[in-house]
Amino acid sequence: MKGLNSYLELIENGRNLAEIPAPVAIQESVLQLLGHALNEGQFEAEGAWQLDTRVSRRLEKLHNTSPPGGWARLCALCCGCGILRPARAAFEPSLALKDVLALDDARLRRRLCEAFTQKLVPPASAAGLFMMLGIHPAWGLWVAHSVHNRRAHARASDAGIGEPGWRDASIFEPHTAEVIERAIFAAIAVAISALRKLDPAQRYPIDAFAALTRAGCRFARASADAQLRHTPLLGLPPFLADLDSAIHPHNQDFAAADLIGSVLVPAGIIHTFEDGSFCVLEDSLAAVQVGPLDPGAQDLRLTWMLADQADCQVA
Numbered sequence: 001m002k003g004l005n006s007y008l009e010l011i012e013n014g015r016n017l018a019e020i021p022a023p024v025a026i027q028e029s030v031l032q033l034l035g036h037a038l039n040e041g042q043f044e045a046e047g048a049w050q051l052d053t054r055v056s057r058r059l060e061k062l063h064n065t066s067p068p069g070g071w072a073r074l075c076a077l078c079c080g081c082g083i084l085r086p087a088r089a090a091f092e093p094s095l096a097l098k099d100v101l102a103l104d105d106a107r108l109r110r111r112l113c114e115a116f117t118q119k120l121v122p123p124a125s126a127a128g129l130f131m132m133l134g135i136h137p138a139w140g141l142w143v144a145h146s147v148h149n150r151r152a153h154a155r156a157s158d159a160g161i162g163e164p165g166w167r168d169a170s171i172f173e174p175h176t177a178e179v180i181e182r183a184i185f186a187a188i189a190v191a192i193s194a195l196r197k198l199d200p201a202q203r204y205p206i207d208a209f210a211a212l213t214r215a216g217c218r219f220a221r222a223s224a225d226a227q228l229r230h231t232p233l234l235g236l237p238p239f240l241a242d243l244d245s246a247i248h249p250h251n252q253d254f255a256a257a258d259l260i261g262s263v264l265v266p267a268g269i270i271h272t273f274e275d276g277s278f279c280v281l282e283d284s285l286a287a288v289q290v291g292p293l294d295p296g297a298q299d300l301r302l303t304w305m306l307a308d309q310a311d312c313q314v315a
Helices: 002-011 026-040 053-063 071-080 097-101 105-117 123-133 137-148 150-158 174-196 206-228 249-264 295-306
Strands: 043-047 084-086 090-093 202-205 270-272 277-280
Touching: 002 174, 002 202, 002 206, 002 295, 026 043, 026 053, 026 071, 026 084, 026 090, 026 097, 026 105, 043 053, 053 071, 071 084, 071 105, 071 249, 105 174, 105 249, 123 137, 123 174, 123 206, 123 249, 137 150, 137 174, 174 206, 174 295, 202 206, 206 249, 206 277, 206 295, 249 270
Parallel strands: none
Antiparallel strands: 043 090, 084 090, 202 277, 270 277
């Protein structure tokens, strides 16, 4: 019942908005970011997937503005959806300006959001989700590496190029990898499906969304446990802790806040308010995919969670 209660806490505590926020104009900011990258040749990185703060300051001065969430977070999402690409210590342009001009705001919002929901970028936000699920860090890295580079892996495999360690099936068993990946995308699907059902004319408490995200992770983890229950484990254990100790409320709150600040706000999906509430911008999630799951499949995962049917995901 925890899943149902958390969902009801979210949807039943909406408050009418005096004025509905206008959809975020994404294209202009993306064009400014990409145009500057093309002029400079690349952007400096401060760390893994982190834009150097000096670049953010240059962009703020150049355009006298900053997009929702800031330039660094927009840059990370652009790297996850093919507009930019991460290099060893920098970010480089990956598309021409004409290619971005061909994308309207709605398609750009979807593309930026799917950097996370399909490619698990930014990695720090994905790591927060893995922490909530109690996934072993090595398994989290393996799955994120596999998801983000699946096409490259296929080309390397066709060419007979191996990746020692990462492709060692005695450590990273294929069946376990599939179960973990399904759990990750099921947890994301629950959150996205719930957000899609919210009224864009109302504002909702962020802490209630955090509780819903926690419930989604609990459901996804229980589903994974059910799928692995009768399978002999030969390789690296996929989880660090049992279900109850894996998802501490403090960890969940941190990860949920990061999901909002690092993905949903810079992608133009939601708008936040100073009182700790948020609203979902109209139709911003209409066609967003979560891994292999279309909106209907995402709704099904939410339904299973509300019915407390974790065994529904067992193959």
